[in-house]
Amino acid sequence: MAILEVEDLKVYFPVKAGIFNRTVDFIKAVDGVSFTIEEGKTYGLVGESGSGKTTTGRGIIGLETITSGRVVFNGADVTSRKSKSKDMRKDMQMIFQDPYSSLNPRKRVIDIIAEPLRNYERLSKIEEKKRVQELLELVGLSPESIMKYPHEFSGGQRQRIGIARAIALKPKLIIADEPVSALDVSVQAQVLNFMQDIQKELGLTYLFISHDLGIVKHMCDEIAIMYKGRYVEQGTKYDIFQNPQHIYTKRLVAAIPDIDPRNREKQFKFRRQVQKEYESSYSNYFDNEGLAYGLQSISDTHLVALPERG
Amino acid sequence: MEMKQIEAQTQDPTKSPSGLKILWRELVRDKVALFSLILLLLIMIFVYGVSFILDQDEIVKVDLFAIHQPPSEEFILGTDYGGRDVFGQLIIGTRNSLTIGFAVTLISGIFGIAFGLIAGYFGGHTDNAMMRVLDFFQVLPFTMLVIVFVSIVPKYTILAFCLIFAAFSWMGIARLIRSKALQEKELDYVQASKTLGTSHPKIIFKEVMPNISSLIIVTLTLNLAANIGIESGLSFLGFGFPESTPSLGTLLSYATNPQTLEFRWWIWVPAAVLILVLMLLVRNVGEALRRATDSRQRRG
Secondary structure, eight states: OEEEEEEEEEEEEEEEETTTTEEEEEEEEEEEEEEEEETTOEEEEEEOTTSSHHHHHHHHHTSSOOSEEEEEETTEEOOSSTTOOHHHHHHEEEEOSOTTTSSOTTSOHHHHHHHHHHHHOOOOHHHHHHHHHHHHHHTTOOGGGGGSOGGGSOHHHHHHHHHHHHHTTOOSEEEEESTTTTSOHHHHHHHHHHHHHHHHHHTOEEEEEESOHHHHHHHOSEEEEEETTEEEEEEEHHHHHHSOOSHHHHHHHHTSOOOOGGGHHHHHHHHHHHHHHHHHSHHHHBOTTSOBOOEEESSSSOEEEOOOOO | OHHHHHHHHHHOTTSOOOHHHHHHHHHHHOHHHHHHHHHHHHHHHHHHHHHHHSOHHHHTSOOGGGTTOOSOSSSTTOBOTTOOBHHHHHHHHHHHHHHHHHHHHHHHHHHHHHHHHHHHHHOHHHHHHHHHHHHHHHHSOHHHHHHHHHHHOSSOOHHHHHHHHHHTSOHHHHHHHHHHHHHHTTSHHHHHHHHTTOOHHHIIIIIIHHHTHHHHHHHHHHHHHHHHHHHHHHHHHTOSOOTTSOOHHHHHHGGGSHHHHHHOHHHHHHHHHHHHHHHHHHHHHHHHHHHHTSTTTOOO
């Protein structure tokens, strides 16, 4: 069952200029994105910075005003103002990119993690404390640290606090906006594996936003590549990594570093070849404005942005 | 809840310093500011203590047999043209000035902070509309309007004065707080609170406000320095309280009489010095606090 359906999502930001501050143009941060996420799966959204992947996530959860399009979550349209009900927010949570700014420095851990509980569940002080301690234990932090402040934790620990806060209400969908980009590599693996563990444990669905292809390969079942607000290619992990069709995806995959020094020469040649293909066939993949074309289906799971043939 | 947190924070020695602690440390490090704070507190204790003992009706009673007496044992600072004790007027006048200063700072502060936070937090059209209202208040000729309102108000009490004055002096702090709130609302913890289902008022006053508390304290202190002189200024112009309410400004205004200015220094010099000293003291403290909010200027 699809837990989240996004149809032709558009988020435009007005560009204002002139004496009267009129809107002269729009920045099309997200320009017609559609996808569905199955329950229990991890959907990866990949793109370079400025490609609109974060804006897509924020648009879905309601932090960004959607220009047009529809977001259907759990069978209910959550786009219209009326249905921006509290219940919807309860089942959809977000993990933020920066573990430093996403925790209020003036609040104790117990107040941070209990914030969603206080909004939705009437718990007594003792119950609440117990729940927070359980959550801390679940994310691998000492339950004794509930009275500490965020600055007393390391980046990885802070991100775990952020995750504990996001799963406190047992949501169905978690939008993870580059959850490990601000962490160093050793901690990244820790947090990612932990995210997979709780996914199994709680039956979570992830919308995983990242720019790191390695991480996405590790985490996701389905992957979409975004470029300048549009989808370039979408498919299963296999489709994207083994059978990339769009030149942009090919370049991205070719850019993944190979640790084995014996492959260096081979890798170098391969990249050269991809670069040549990119230069010679640019117009086959991008329109006059340098944007991706509409998506064409090339198999059951695999969509690629190609010009319409014929 | 907020206060509890702050209290607990300052009690625990292992925590890294909070905003309030930094303010306090800067204050202690800056000897001039610390001295100013102590002296200010002493003056306040003295003024409020002594004015408790003094009988205001007795002081403002005209005594024609004791006009313009120089300082003596009976009148420590002599008497004015109505034979009224200058020392008593000085104490009660200072008390009034201080009370008004604090009250105006508090009332305009609370309103200005709320206004600025709301405008900055919501941004967009709300911010635009609210800031135009603020602009309107800011272009009004401030002193003139206060004088007009002060003259038409039926019962001229300290409270009425404070309210009128506060109504025209909240704009500066509102502007400052708004700019800070605009910055703060973009931070992820505010966004996170939104996705967690926390209501806007709760985010504004429980999440954003504690994070700009040091700025609030600094601004209020610096405003206090200015506001202490307000009442004296208006009384000096003749729009302050009637002579039945002693005031530093009234004492000062006697100096407009050349005779008093030249020969009866005891009437106006103490009041002038006191106003100067009070404003300087509060300012010293405020400046130290302001420095503490900028880590590059800190000494502590």
